Amino acid sequence: MAIIEFDDVHKWFGPLHVLDGIKLTVDEGEVVVIIGPSGSGKSTLIRTVDRLEPIQQGRLTVDGVAVHDPKVDVNALRRRVGMVFQSFNLFPHLTAAENIMLAPTKVKGLSRTDARARADELLTKVGIPEKADQLPARLSGGQQQRVAIARALAMDPKIMLFDEPTSALDAEMIREVLDVMRQLAREGMTMLVVTHEIGFAREASNRVVFMDGGRIIEDTPTAEFFAGAREERARQFLSKVIRH
Amino acid sequence: MSGALMPGSILFEFPELFLKALGYTIQLSLIGSGGALLIGTVIALFRVSPIPPLRWIGVAFVEFFRNTPLLVQIFFLWLGLGALGFRYFTTDTFETIFRAATLGMALYHGAYVAEVIRGGLIGIERGQIEAARSLGLSFIQTLRYVQLPQTFRATVPPLGNIGIALIKNTSLASTIGVADLLQAAEVVESRTFRTEEAFGVVVLLYLVLTIPAGLGVNWLEKRMLIAR
Structure with a gap:
C-alpha cells in the first residue's frame, strides 16, 4: 500500500526548477534510495515529504494526508x-x-520517567546506551548521528527520511550509522534515503531512484539497477561513484 | 573622630540614610532588571514573529526607547503619564515616583535586552529549528525548548553588561525624587558641606553593587557555557 505518493510535483527556487514533475510512489515497508549528482533535487525532494519545503504545483500524499494542503495540521x-x-542537528544544550x-x-x-526509559531503550538499539547523559559536544559525529536517529524514532514514526546521513562523517563512523539504518530496514521501517553510499543502496534498499536536473530519470528495483541501469546518465554517475 | 582623619566615617554618621538609599537603589536595580529581561524577551519574540504587526510593534518599541534619553523617559512616565490621567503614576507620593522610575528602567533597558535576545535567537542554526519542527514541536514549543534556553545561555555576557549599566543608571531616579544613593549623597552634602566624603561614600557603595554583579555575571557565563 502506498504511504508516500508524489503526483506531478513541481517546485521552483526563483527561476530554478528544482523539482520538475516528480512522480514517485513508496509503499509501506519499502526502502527507497535516491541518488544523483549534487543539485539534482534529491534533498529538496525528501524535505517536501515533511513539509520543510513548500511545493508550488502537484499533489503529495503522505499516510493519506495531502501534505501541502494549508488546512493540514503539519505538526x-x-x-x-x-x-x-546531514548535520545531525542535535540540541547542544541537552544531553543525548x-x-x-x-x-x-x-x-x-x-511522563519523564517513561520517556527516559524509552530513550535508554533507543540508545541501546543504536549501540550507545552509555552516552545517555553526555552533551552532544562530547560525542563523535557517528555517535551524534545515532542519537539523532534515536531521537526521530522516539516519536514512533511510520516513515523515516534520511537526508545524506553519512555525508558529514569520517569513513570509520559511516559504518556505525549505516549499520543502524540497515537494522531499521530489516525491521520493516519505510525509509526514503538520500545517500552517496552505493553499498547501502545495494544491500538494504528495494528500489533505487536516480535524479538529475530536478527530474526522476530512473526508478528501478535495486538488483536490476545494479545489474545495469537503463539510463546512460545513471550508468555514468554510477561508474563515477563506485570507482572512488 | 573627625571625618578628615577617617575617610568614609560619614557613612557611620548617617547609617540609616545611606542604608535606606542603598536599599532603594537595590530595589530599583532588581525590579528594573527583572522587568527589562521580561520586556526584552517579549519584544525580541515579537521581532522574530511570523506575524508582521507584532514585528512592527517590536521595531517601534526598540527604536523609541533606545533613541530617547532615559532621563526624559523617566520624566515622561512620572509627569507625562500623570497628566494623561494614568492615576497609577500621578499622586505625588514616593510610591508613584518610584513606580515611574522602575518602569523607566525596565522599558529603556528592555529595548537593549530585546536586541541582544533577538541576536541570540537568530544566531541559532536553522538546522536545529528544522529538527525540532520535524519532530512535531510547534513554533512556540521550538522557541521555548530549543531557541530560548540556548539564547539565554549564550547572551549572559551582554545581558550582564546591560544589568550593570542599569545599576548605574538608577542614579537618574534621584532627579525625580527617589531617595536612592545619589540623593543620599546630595542630602548629606547639603547638611554637612563635606562634599568629597559624601560623594566618595556613594561611589564606593555603587562599586559594592556593580563589582559583585560583574563577578556574578562571569561566574554565570562559565556555568552556562554550552560546549560545542
Whole structure:
C-alpha cells in the first residue's frame, strides 16, 4: 500500500526548477534510495515529504494526508515522519537522552520517567546506551548521528527520511550509522534515503531512484539497477561513484 | 573622630540614610532588571514573529526607547503619564515616583535586552529549528525548548553588561525624587558641606553593587557555557 505518493510535483527556487514533475510512489515497508549528482533535487525532494519545503504545483500524499494542503495540521503529520539530517542537528544544550525525550514529553505528553526509559531503550538499539547523559559536544559525529536517529524514532514514526546521513562523517563512523539504518530496514521501517553510499543502496534498499536536473530519470528495483541501469546518465554517475 | 582623619566615617554618621538609599537603589536595580529581561524577551519574540504587526510593534518599541534619553523617559512616565490621567503614576507620593522610575528602567533597558535576545535567537542554526519542527514541536514549543534556553545561555555576557549599566543608571531616579544613593549623597552634602566624603561614600557603595554583579555575571557565563 502506498504511504508516500508524489503526483506531478513541481517546485521552483526563483527561476530554478528544482523539482520538475516528480512522480514517485513508496509503499509501506519499502526502502527507497535516491541518488544523483549534487543539485539534482534529491534533498529538496525528501524535505517536501515533511513539509520543510513548500511545493508550488502537484499533489503529495503522505499516510493519506495531502501534505501541502494549508488546512493540514503539519505538526500532527510530522509526528508520523522522522527526519535525519546531514548535520545531525542535535540540541547542544541537552544531553543525548534529553534530546530524545524532548518531543515525546512535550508533543506526546509522555511522563519523564517513561520517556527516559524509552530513550535508554533507543540508545541501546543504536549501540550507545552509555552516552545517555553526555552533551552532544562530547560525542563523535557517528555517535551524534545515532542519537539523532534515536531521537526521530522516539516519536514512533511510520516513515523515516534520511537526508545524506553519512555525508558529514569520517569513513570509520559511516559504518556505525549505516549499520543502524540497515537494522531499521530489516525491521520493516519505510525509509526514503538520500545517500552517496552505493553499498547501502545495494544491500538494504528495494528500489533505487536516480535524479538529475530536478527530474526522476530512473526508478528501478535495486538488483536490476545494479545489474545495469537503463539510463546512460545513471550508468555514468554510477561508474563515477563506485570507482572512488 | 573627625571625618578628615577617617575617610568614609560619614557613612557611620548617617547609617540609616545611606542604608535606606542603598536599599532603594537595590530595589530599583532588581525590579528594573527583572522587568527589562521580561520586556526584552517579549519584544525580541515579537521581532522574530511570523506575524508582521507584532514585528512592527517590536521595531517601534526598540527604536523609541533606545533613541530617547532615559532621563526624559523617566520624566515622561512620572509627569507625562500623570497628566494623561494614568492615576497609577500621578499622586505625588514616593510610591508613584518610584513606580515611574522602575518602569523607566525596565522599558529603556528592555529595548537593549530585546536586541541582544533577538541576536541570540537568530544566531541559532536553522538546522536545529528544522529538527525540532520535524519532530512535531510547534513554533512556540521550538522557541521555548530549543531557541530560548540556548539564547539565554549564550547572551549572559551582554545581558550582564546591560544589568550593570542599569545599576548605574538608577542614579537618574534621584532627579525625580527617589531617595536612592545619589540623593543620599546630595542630602548629606547639603547638611554637612563635606562634599568629597559624601560623594566618595556613594561611589564606593555603587562599586559594592556593580563589582559583585560583574563577578556574578562571569561566574554565570562559565556555568552556562554550552560546549560545542
